[in-house]
Amino acid sequence: MQTVVSQTSPPKKSVLYDPKVRGVFYQALLVVVVTYLFYVATTNAIENLQRAKIASGFGFLDVTAGFDISQTLFQFSAAGSTYGEAFLIGLLNTLLVSAIGIVFATILGFTIGIARLSSNWVVAKVAMVYVEVLRNIPLLVQLLFWYIAVLGSLPHPRNSYEFGAGFYLNARGLFMPRPLYASDAWLIAAAFLVGLVGTFIYRRWAWRRQEQTGEQAPVGLVSLGLILGLPVATWLVLTLAGANPIGVEMPERGTFNLTGGMQILPEFVALLLGLSTYTAAFIAEVVRAGILAVSRGQTEAAGSLGLTPGQTLRLVVIPQAMRVIIPPLTSQYLNLTKNSSLAVAIGYPDLVQVFMGTVLNQTGQAIEVIVITMGVYLTISLITSYFMNIYNRRVAIVER
Amino acid sequence: MGLDAASIEAARNGHTGDSEGSIREPPSRVDTVGEYTNMKKAIAAVAFGLTAGLFATGASAQATLNGVKQKGYLVCGSNTGLAGFGLPDAQGNWTGLDVDLCRAISAAIFDDPSKVRFIPLAAKDRFTALQSGEVDVLSRNSTHTMSRDTQLGLDFPAINYFDGQGFMVRKKLGVSSAKELNGASICTQQGTTTELNLADYFRANNMKYEVVAFATSDETFKAYDSGRCDAFTTDASGLYAERLRASNPDDHVVLPEIISKEPLGPAVRHGDDQWGDLVRWTHMAMLNAEELGVTKANVDQMRSSDNPEIKRLLGTEGKFGESIGLTNDWAYRIIKHVGNYGEAFERNVGEGSRLKINRGQNALWTKGGLQYGIPVR
Numbered sequence: 222m223q224t225v226v227s228q229t230s231p232p233k234k235s236v237l238y239d240p241k242v243r244g245v246f247y248q249a250l251l252v253v254v255v256t257y258l259f260y261v262a263t264t265n266a267i268e269n270l271q272r273a274k275i276a277s278g279f280g281f282l283d284v285t286a287g288f289d290i291s292q293t294l295f296q297f298s299a300a301g302s303t304y305g306e307a308f309l310i311g312l313l314n315t316l317l318v319s320a321i322g323i324v325f326a327t328i329l330g331f332t333i334g335i336a337r338l339s340s341n342w343v344v345a346k347v348a349m350v351y352v353e354v355l356r357n358i359p360l361l362v363q364l365l366f367w368y369i370a371v372l373g374s375l376p377h378p379r380n381s382y383e384f385g386a387g388f389y390l391n392a393r394g395l396f397m398p399r400p401l402y403a404s405d406a407w408l409i410a411a412a413f414l415v416g417l418v419g420t421f422i423y424r425r426w427a428w429r430r431q432e433q434t435g436e437q438a439p440v441g442l443v444s445l446g447l448i449l450g451l452p453v454a455t456w457l458v459l460t461l462a463g464a465n466p467i468g469v470e471m472p473e474r475g476t477f478n479l480t481g482g483m484q485i486l487p488e489f490v491a492l493l494l495g496l497s498t499y500t501a502a503f504i505a506e507v508v509r510a511g512i513l514a515v516s517r518g519q520t521e522a523a524g525s526l527g528l529t530p531g532q533t534l535r536l537v538v539i540p541q542a543m544r545v546i547i548p549p550l551t552s553q554y555l556n557l558t559k560n561s562s563l564a565v566a567i568g569y570p571d572l573v574q575v576f577m578g579t580v581l582n583q584t585g586q587a588i589e590v591i592v593i594t595m596g597v598y599l600t601i602s603l604i605t606s607y608f609m610n611i612y613n614r615r616v617a618i619v620e621r
Numbered sequence: 622m623g624l625d626a627a628s629i630e631a632a633r634n635g636h637t638g639d640s641e642g643s644i645r646e647p648p649s650r651v652d653t654v655g656e657y658t659n660m661k662k663a664i665a666a667v668a669f670g671l672t673a674g675l676f677a678t679g680a681s682a683q684a685t686l687n688g689v690k691q692k693g694y695l696v697c698g699s700n701t702g703l704a705g706f707g708l709p710d711a712q713g714n715w716t717g718l719d720v721d722l723c724r725a726i727s728a729a730i731f732d733d734p735s736k737v738r739f740i741p742l743a744a745k746d747r748f749t750a751l752q753s754g755e756v757d758v759l760s761r762n763s764t765h766t767m768s769r770d771t772q773l774g775l776d777f778p779a780i781n782y783f784d785g786q787g788f789m790v791r792k793k794l795g796v797s798s799a800k801e802l803n804g805a806s807i808c809t810q811q812g813t814t815t816e817l818n819l820a821d822y823f824r825a826n827n828m829k830y831e832v833v834a835f836a837t838s839d840e841t842f843k844a845y846d847s848g849r850c851d852a853f854t855t856d857a858s859g860l861y862a863e864r865l866r867a868s869n870p871d872d873h874v875v876l877p878e879i880i881s882k883e884p885l886g887p888a889v890r891h892g893d894d895q896w897g898d899l900v901r902w903t904h905m906a907m908l909n910a911e912e913l914g915v916t917k918a919n920v921d922q923m924r925s926s927d928n929p930e931i932k933r934l935l936g937t938e939g940k941f942g943e944s945i946g947l948t949n950d951w952a953y954r955i956i957k958h959v960g961n962y963g964e965a966f967e968r969n970v971g972e973g974s975r976l977k978i979n980r981g982q983n984a985l986w987t988k989g990g991l992q993y994g995i996p997v998r
Contacts, residue, residue: 565836566836579816
């Protein structure tokens with residue numbers, strides 16, 4: 222102790238007045254206080270739950286659920302499935318709508334953000350109106366609009382809109398043929414994977430060749446051919462050889478509704494539309510800010526090099542704008558994921574609706590259920606941020 | 622982990638936790654130290670405040686009645702809106718059979734049926750609200766089941782409506798039995814026994830269905846009414862109540878099957894026996910009054926009755942009110958302000974209401990029903 226003091230403060234001042242020591246002390250104190258608070262709150266809660274004869278612990282996750290869910294990504298039945306499986310169903314439904322919503326919102330957001338900067342007056346104003354309307358109306362109201370006003374006015378199943386090829390639309394959702402995979406369907410999946418790997422290798426080769434020789438290769442066309450062409454070719458070969466790798470199950474009219482085939486629920490569509498269009502308005506503003514942050518000189522320089530406006534945008538402006546865009550874009554992705562919990566208002570079985578709604582109520586274990594739910598959203602958000610940060614580092618300025 | 626790292630770090634810097642007691646402050650340092658002590662006090666205050674406030678409901682488990690008397694009003698968890706059971710009328714006054722039970726409790730305690738604050742609760746929030754102490758009593762057409770009784774920390778002191786689950790469909794579907802619902806979409810409210818019975822029924826009858834579950838009864842019925850579902854399911858009483866809200870009530874028909882037992886009643890927190898007794902005997906007083914022919918109109922004359930049962934009920938004989946922490950005229954107050962069970966039934970859900978439900982299982986036991994008043998003795 223003596224030596225430490227003499228090292229850190231040469232004029233033999235008391236260790237008590239060393240700002241560094243004090244800093245560490247306060248931090249340690251804070252950790253102790255927070256840990257103590259957490260400990261007391263937990264033990265107190267457990268004690269009170271026991272005294273009030275309220276069940277506690279996580280054992281309920283193994284208990285048979287006894288209720289059904291409308292959209293299940295894996296086999297779930299009231300008879301045999303547990304609350305734990307109900308949790309997974311809800312989690313997957315949340316991830317599904319968030320992932321697809323993020324893709325749609327990004328595409329739409331970039332399009333509108335760029336359109337708002339268009340030199341075409343009409344396009345720019347339409348984009349502006351879109352942004353101002355969508356982002357200034359509460360999301361919940363928009364969801365109810367999509368669900369009740371738009372999808373709710375679709376016809377009864379007996380008067381479904383028919384699009385041919387087994388596609389129907391009615392108040393119960395969108396119906397389409399469902400692919401049935403035979404045992405040799407894995408060949409097609411394998412062909413798809415081969416196509417993906419091939420595309421990756423080809424792109425690297427093309428890039429290196431361009432670096433060395435300046436010659437450009439038709440990357441887009443070849444990629445498309447590899448990714449789509451290979452599986453289609455495999456399917457053709459298999460079919461010609463007499464095998465039937467992929468069959469289809471067509472929706473048919475039943476007593477109440479169309480049966481068979483694949484059904485996309487109106488709750489899912491309403492939530493997806495609401496989330497993507499709403500978040501797209503914010504993403505559009507982020508994109509616009511990012512593009513405006515790239516100095517005009519860059520565009521002018523690109524123009525003087527003979528690049529077309531499209532090339533300028535794609536090769537010069539967007540790559541530089543991405544540095545400004547990525548951090549706020551990440552926030553928008555997180556918002557979209559968290560906003561998906563508004564599903565509860567329109568009956569889409571997401572994590573909050575299934576787990577914090579039905580499971581919480583049937584088991585009565587509010588504390589456990591809410592802790593798990595908060596943990597899940599935190600985890601999803603942290604993982605999203607993590608990957609966005611990796612991407613951010615990749616697009617950051619590389620000093621040469 | 623964090624704690625260990627921090628204390629190791631503190632030790633490495635030559636600092637131990639107990640040195641804070643041995644501060645010898647030089648005069649120039651007074652201000653800082655004063656600040657330091659203040660901060661310590663603040664942290665302690667926050668720590669204890671948080672700890673005490675976080676989950677403090679357990680401490681008051683035995684004292685709901687005292688709490689209600691102290692507040693001067695009863696907090697009653699009610700339905701978000703179910704005609705006949707709990708619904709605010711055009712003037713904003715809550716009415717209904719479940720609401721009247723709360724009014725009766727208020728009348729018994731305060732001699733005034735209006736000292737109730739109603740908190741509308743969705744099915745999925747109701748038990749948490751009761752557990753956490755947000756409401757004193759939950760009177761919201763809730764089914765008494767074993768798991769709710771034993772795992773949720775609740776007690777169901779009385780059954781004020783014997784019900785069963787049914788289905789409603791559109792007439793034009795041409796369905797006349799629930800057995801014909803194979804393949805139908807069914808709207809239901811989540812977090813209810815209804816949701817579970819529905820799954821049981823279709824499983825037992827080997828039928829397929831698509832469930833669409835909503836958080837509130839309002840959303841559920843709206844979805845059914847807009848055509849999202851073929852059938853709507855809830856307790857039979859609820860079906861009649863909700864049908865009134867349909868854009869055209871005559872287009873809908875309630876199917877004959879009753880697929881479950883739904884004993885509906887008020888719920889209280891487990892462990893406060895005095896309060897549970899009070900709620901139970903409020904309901905029993907209304908039942909006994911009906912059985913003995915004591916009504917809102919004649920209760921004052923009945924006070925001078927010679928019938929010993931009526932004397933005990935109305936408190937002119939015995940000290941039954943005191944045994945539940947009230948005055949001996951507790952039941953007189955209930956009948957005077959709210960009326961007996963039969964009157965409340967007819968007014969809210971029976972012939973005197975738009976629902977026109979007949980007494981059925983809810984008739985007195987003397988008339989072939991299940992409502993049986995436990996004697997006041």
